[in-house]
Amino acid sequence: xxxxxxxxxxxxxxxxxxxxxxxxxxxxxxxxxxxxxxxxxxxxxxxxxxxxxxxxxxxxxxxxxxxxxxxxxxxxxxxxxxxxxxxxxxxxxxxxxxxxxxxxxxxxxxxxxxxxxxxxxxxxxxxxxxxxxxxxxxxxxxxxxxxxxxxxxxxxxxxxxxxxxxxxxxxxxxxxxxxxxxxxxxxxxxxxxxx
Ligand SMILES: [Zn+2]
Numbered sequence: 489x490x491x492x493x494x495x496x497x498x499x500x501x502x503x504x505x506x507x508x509x510x511x512x513x514x515x516x517x518x519x520x521x522x523x524x525x526x527x528x529x530x531x532x533x534x535x536x537x538x539x540x541x542x543x544x545x546x547x548x549x550x551x552x553x554x555x556x557x558x559x560x561x562x563x564x565x566x567x568x569x570x571x572x573x574x575x576x577x578x579x580x581x582x583x584x585x586x587x588x589x590x591x592x593x594x595x596x597x598x599x600x601x602x603x604x605x606x607x608x609x610x611x612x613x614x615x616x617x618x619x620x621x622x623x624x625x626x627x628x629x630x631x632x633x634x635x636x637x638x639x640x641x642x643x644x645x646x647x648x649x650x651x652x653x654x655x656x657x658x659x660x661x662x663x664x665x666x667x668x669x670x671x672x673x674x675x676x677x678x679x680x681x682x683x
Contacts, residue, residue, distance in 0.1 A: 495641040496649055497531045498572055498594055499656045505536040506574060507663060510549075513538040514667045517678045520606065521549035525557055526570040534569060535560065541680045549574060550581035554588055566590050574664075575602050576637075578611040579619065579626075586632045594636045596660065599623060606668045610682045 506522035514520055524536035537556045540547035547555070550573050557563055571585055571593040585593055600623060603609045615621040628635045642653045675683045 495638055495645060496653055498638050499653060501526065501533060501572060502574055502596055503660055505533055506538060509536060509538040510667060513540060514671050517542050517674055520664060520667045520671055522574045523550045523553040524572045526572060527564060528568055528570055542678065545681050548578065548581050550577050551584050554584055570594065579614050591633050593633060594638055596638050598637065607672055
């Protein structure tokens with residue numbers, strides 16, 4: 489695995505594995521957030537899933553993916569896995585990733601994107617209200633894990649496929665904008681506490 493192979497693979501997993509699940513989830517009234525676990529060794533997919541808050545408000549994309557992972561009969565140790573989140577994890581999911589033993593996570597959209605582009609202000613509001621942290625105030629590298637914004641990896645890549653990754657990034661953002669529009673239009677009666 490080269491450094492440049494990683495962001496390309498993460499973008500492909502978002503587009504090919506997570507987004508189709510999220511499109512179905514949003515059609516059922518769930519939020520747009522999804523996640524996936526990949527093997528560090530060959531970047532193969534272990535599991536992908538999406539938000540399922542209509543069933544349980546704790547089923548954020550990340551936690552719902554972990555639920556599915558721990559339902560698998562055979563699974564690799566989390567120390568051998570990459571945690572991919574479409575959106576920078578909220579405080580609950582940050583803790584879930586930590587408790588499950590991951591030493592990393594990679595995200596596509598930031599907390600600020602969730603607030604500004606998706607009208608989901610809860611991540612930043614919880615960090616402020618519960619923990620007294622301003623935006624970006626949590627420790628993105630610490631004794632448990634390092635976190636990475638996929639956009640930063642693409643921006644600093646000297647891969648020949650950089651333009652392809654940038655075009656794919658734009659395409660993924662456009663798809664999420666459409667899904668977000670569906671979610672926001674239908675969320676009025678969904679009974680999700682922080683919708
Ligand atoms: Zn979360």
